Amino acid sequence: MAGLVYDVVVIGGGPAGLAAAIKTTEYGLKTLVLEQGEKLGGITLQCIHPGFGIHYFKEDLTGPEFIYRFIKKIESLGVEYYTNAYVESIEYRSIMEKKISVIMPGRVLDITTKTIIYTTGARERHRYEINIPGANVSGVYTAGEAQAMMDLWGVMPGKRVVIVGSGDVGLIMARRFALEGARVEAVIEILPYPGGLTRNIVQCLKDYNIPLYLSHAVVEIKGRKRVEKVVVAKVNENLEPIPGTEREIECDTVVIAAGLIPQVRLLEKLGVPIDPATRGPIVNDYLETSIPGIFVAGNALVINDFVDYAVEQGEQAADGARLFIENKGIHTRKWRRIVKGRNIRLAVPHYVSGDKDVVLYARVKWPEDNVWFRIPETGRKLFMPKVRPAEMIRYVLAKDDILKTTDKITLEVSGQ
Amino acid sequence: MTRVVRKVLCIVCPRGCEVKVVIEGGEIKSIEGNACPRGAEYAVTEVRSPKRVLMSVVKCRDGDLPVVSVKTDKPIPKDKLLEVSKYLANIEVKAPVEIGDIIVENVLGLGANIVATRPCRKQK
Numbered sequence: 047m048a049g050l051v052y053d054v055v056v057i058g059g060g061p062a063g064l065a066a067a068i069k070t071t072e073y074g075l076k077t078l079v080l081e082q083g084e085k086l087g088g089i090t091l092q093c094i095h096p097g098f099g100i101h102y103f104k105e106d107l108t109g110p111e112f113i114y115r116f117i118k119k120i121e122s123l124g125v126e127y128y129t130n131a132y133v134e135s136i137e138y139r140s141i142m143e144k145k146i147s148v149i150m151p152g153r154v155l156d157i158t159t160k161t162i163i164y165t166t167g168a169r170e171r172h173r174y175e176i177n178i179p180g181a182n183v184s185g186v187y188t189a190g191e192a193q194a195m196m197d198l199w200g201v202m203p204g205k206r207v208v209i210v211g212s213g214d215v216g217l218i219m220a221r222r223f224a225l226e227g228a229r230v231e232a233v234i235e236i237l238p239y240p241g242g243l244t245r246n247i248v249q250c251l252k253d254y255n256i257p258l259y260l261s262h263a264v265v266e267i268k269g270r271k272r273v274e275k276v277v278v279a280k281v282n283e284n285l286e287p288i289p290g291t292e293r294e295i296e297c298d299t300v301v302i303a304a305g306l307i308p309q310v311r312l313l314e315k316l317g318v319p320i321d322p323a324t325r326g327p328i329v330n331d332y333l334e335t336s337i338p339g340i341f342v343a344g345n346a347l348v349i350n351d352f353v354d355y356a357v358e359q360g361e362q363a364a365d366g367a368r369l370f371i372e373n374k375g376i377h378t379r380k381w382r383r384i385v386k387g388r389n390i391r392l393a394v395p396h397y398v399s400g401d402k403d404v405v406l407y408a409r410v411k412w413p414e415d416n417v418w419f420r421i422p423e424t425g426r427k428l429f430m431p432k433v434r435p436a437e438m439i440r441y442v443l444a445k446d447d448i449l450k451t452t453d454k455i456t457l458e459v460s461g462q
Numbered sequence: 463m464t465r466v467v468r469k470v471l472c473i474v475c476p477r478g479c480e481v482k483v484v485i486e487g488g489e490i491k492s493i494e495g496n497a498c499p500r501g502a503e504y505a506v507t508e509v510r511s512p513k514r515v516l517m518s519v520v521k522c523r524d525g526d527l528p529v530v531s532v533k534t535d536k537p538i539p540k541d542k543l544l545e546v547s548k549y550l551a552n553i554e555v556k557a558p559v560e561i562g563d564i565i566v567e568n569v570l571g572l573g574a575n576i577v578a579t580r581p582c583r584k585q586k
Contacts, residue, residue, distance in 0.1 A: 091580070094517045094580075096515055108517060110531055114580070114581065196519070199528055199529065200521060225516070225517075226547060226551075227551075244471065244473060247471075249473065249514070252471075253540065431477045432478060
């Protein structure tokens with residue numbers, strides 16, 4: 047068993063995981079990466095559009111270009127990794143000992159580690175989670191499935207497409223389909239405002255004259271063997287379909303882009319408390335979960351707009367793991383709670399120590415213009431010309447400001 | 463003289479200004495609504511000659527995956543995107559391919575190259 051004892055095991059070989067593993071290796075910690083897929087890289091491998099790395103590399107890269115910079119670093123540092131490695135369970139033995147059971151082709155491994163950085167990303171919400179009834183026919187894909195078909199395997203999922211959901215993933219797939227010669231009949235969004243970044247509304251829909259229907263829902267999928275049409279209807283303020291507003295759109299393909307949910311199954315099994323707003327674990331500013339020495343980063347923590355943020359979180363978790371190993375645990379005298387005030391839907395992390403500056407990530411509940419992002423306990427405020435649910439607010443909370451506070455730190459968005 | 467008002471949603475920064483460009487007789491007469499000079503510059507380009515980077519995939523023979531992802535190494539005119547995309551649908555390259563390899567030089571004479579954005583390893 048001697049070869050299978052690590053300081054850090056990173057579960058998930060996407061952007062957050064690779065960034066974490068590079069840093070812990072540079073710190074001299076014995077690190078192993080476990081990736082479930084055939085290759086390192088995660089979902090970025092199939093994101094062939096630009097927009098990656100603008101913050102991190104100050105360059106506009108595609109997903110694969112971005113992730114291969116990390117993969118090359120992993121190779122040059124000689125970081126150990128296994129692909130096709132499925133983590134079956136995590137067991138907490140003691141503060142400095144966790145056991146991971148891994149299933150790989152032809153063998154089963156038991157790995158012992160002091161810390162875990164959990165970066166398993168997210169899963170997509172599917173058709174039945176957003177209540178689209180109707181025929182159980184072929185031609186219904188999630189956006190990520192359609193993307194993998196087109197961009198990894200070179201297969202067109204269909205010719206006439208309806209996209210459900212206007213988040214960035216849905217918008218980017220609308221453009222992808224249009225560019226490959228498919229006809230995108232419509233993007234259907236249940237909320238009264240678009241889910242994605244404005245630049246994507248412009249560059250993915252307007253460029254290709256793809257109609258976006260806000261306050262609309264797909265209420266039925268019709269077809270015999272394959273999708274033949276969808277029924278869409280307007281919805282009221284409670285997001286319920288309004289009778290009499292139904293109409294049919296003919297199509298052969300429905301792409302569900304209804305949002306992502308952090309994939310935290312193994313953490314839930316361990317009893318880690320989950321935040322109902324982020325649907326990821328509750329963490330402190332070292333991105334440590336309630337279980338000592340288990341850290342989480344990337345989309346498994348909170349759904350991020352930019353891959354750069356996932357990388358940043360991976361690096362923060364790496365710092366946490368290093369501190370944990372050096373001090374046999376993270377010992378903070380006083381935790382302050384992050385409290386969600388007016389128009390704040392979610393915020394990460396949930397507790398801050400005051401030991402260091404902290405990067406806060408928050409999302410608003412509804413769009414507003416000309417507002418202030420405020421933290422009353424510190425007296426700080428930041429003017430924001432626009433806040434949008436689709437655009438995460440990133441704010442660096444200074445250590446000195448944290449030390450001014452006692453038990454809580456409120457985030458809020460308001461007119462003054 | 464014909465007077466055209468074009469509304470351009472600026473995407474240079476997250477502020478998202480709606481910039482109004484007034485064109486008279488083919489000439490830009492005024493630009494309004496932009497909060498900064500970059501917005502004006504963007505709006506002019508959008509009105510005069512909108513350009514985009516194209517991304518797609520091309521077939522890759524003997525590779526670890528059947529296709530390799532590509533992009534144009536500079537923006538190309540927006541109205542040529544579909545033409546280039548169609549052209550790329552009939553291209554085939556042979557593994558191995560490295561990131562940055564030129565797949566098509568000066569594609570359709572537009573002054574941009576098609577470059578690989580993912581390595582494609584040779585599959586035995």
